[in-house]
Amino acid sequence: MLRYAAGRIVLTVPVLFGVSLMSFAIIHLIPGDIVSVLAGPTVALDSEAAQNIRRALHLDQPLPVQYGIWLMGALRGDFGNSLVMGLPVAPQIVSHLPVTLVLTAMSLLFAIAVGLPAGVAAAKTRGRWPDLFIRAVALLGLSTPPFFVGVAAVLLLSLYWPSFKILSAVDLRHDPLGGIRTLLLPAFVLSLASATTIMRYTRAAMLEVLTEPFMATARAKGAGRLRVLIRHGLRNALLPVVTAVGVTAAHLVAGAVVVEQVFGLPGIGQLMLNAIYHRDYTQVQATVLVVTTLVVLINIMVDLSYYALDPRIQQHG
Template sequence: MLRYAAARIAYTVPVLIGVSLMSFAVIHLIPGDIVSVLAGPTVAPDSEAAQNIRHALHLDQSLPLQYGLWLIGALHGDFGNSLVMGLPVGPQIASHLPVTLILTAMSLVIAILIGLPGGVIAARSRGRWPDLAIRGVALLGLSTPPFFVGVAAVLLLSIYLPSFKTLGAVDLHRDPLGGLQTLLLPAFVLSLASATTIMRYTRAAMLEVLAEPYMATARAKGAGRVRVLIKHGLRNALLPVVTAVGVSAAHLIAGAVVVEQVFGLPGVGQLMLNAIYHRDYTQVQATVLVVTTLVVLINVVIDLSYYVLDPRIQQHG
């Protein structure tokens, strides 16, 4: 197990370096100059003041050298200072990260609670009205953009349930319950697409399992319907479902960027969008690396769950 986990973690290192290199290149291809933003419109790009700013931020050095200096600092836990605010990037990300993590975790739990039973029920009633209704709702949830659902939900709750807090800052330290209440609606909106994905994977996997001979054998032995579905059916259909959960978790982290903007949540997504708007290269680079690390860690956890659930991987791993 430890050897398998170490191998999977080792594979993540080149992925993180590659993503950081690509994000660094893309950021510097964006039109505009951060020096012009900092110096103001009245300062010429080739003036002495602009050159001093460029030198202070190490922007007068070659791009490979800039990336190398940033990478060395990142490996030591130093992501540098924000080009706009002048503050260390690490503490800013650390202060915004809990909101994004809790939002993503709540969304994933809601998606599993909706998608897993929905997929089992749809497979059990294949071709009948529960199956058709669940598949129709899943298609609607998959095709509706989260920002549209979010705006519509905020408007409806503001009119019909004004006491329910839908927008504003989240203080999880002073008021944990109030913070979780504020995150409940964004988490539900964010979870819809993932719930439909889990539902479809669960339904497809359960349909294959229900057609297996051992399911008929379990029913012939007198096992109850629920016991057959859960113990013999869902248990053997978990691998594709785990894949769906892992893919959904990665998508939730990316989708949190939009949802945080709609609901005004102080998460990593909002921090990154503000940094992109102000061309804060250091902030964007560090935020992309942190988000990528989260996605890669999710993939590692999924791989380790395969090892636990599938004995064939244990034999050949």
């Protein structure tokens, strides 16, 4: 187990290195000069003031050196100062990250709680009305974008159920329960597409497993239908489903940006969007790096759960 886990984690080092390189490079690929943004359009680019800004931000150094300076800082948790606010970026991220984390985690939980049983039920009733119903709803869920569902939910609820607080402040540190309550609706909206994906993967995997001879063996032992379905069926179908969960988790992080905007949540997506509007390069770099690292971490967890789920991997490591 340890060797497998260590192997997976070592493999992520080059991935994370690449991620950092990308987050750094993206900013320098965007047209426009940071200095002109910072100093204002009236200041000449070769003036004393502009030169000072360049020096302060190490922009007078060659790119690899700039990257090195930035990376060393990032490794210590110092992402530099926000170009707009002048404050360090790291505390901003720390204060915005929990909302996004809780939002994605809740969505993932919803998606699994809905998608998994729905997929099993659809496979078990293949071709009959429960299957058709589940698939129709799933198609609807997949083809309706979250910004639409989000806006529609906000509008309808504020019209017909005004006492339901949709847009209240989220303060997870001091009022965790209240924060989670506020996040319920956004998490639900965010989870729709993922629930659909998980349902479809579960259904497909279950359809395959249902015809396996070991399912008949389990029935012949005298195990009840539900027991056979879960302990023998779902347990085997879980591998492809876990892969799907990993993929959707990445989509969830991306979708959180939109949903946070719709519901006005102070998450990392909002932070990133604002930073992009204001050309706050250091802020953008840092948030992109954090979000991508998050996705990489989720995928490590998926890899590790393969190990727990499939004894055949345990042998071949």
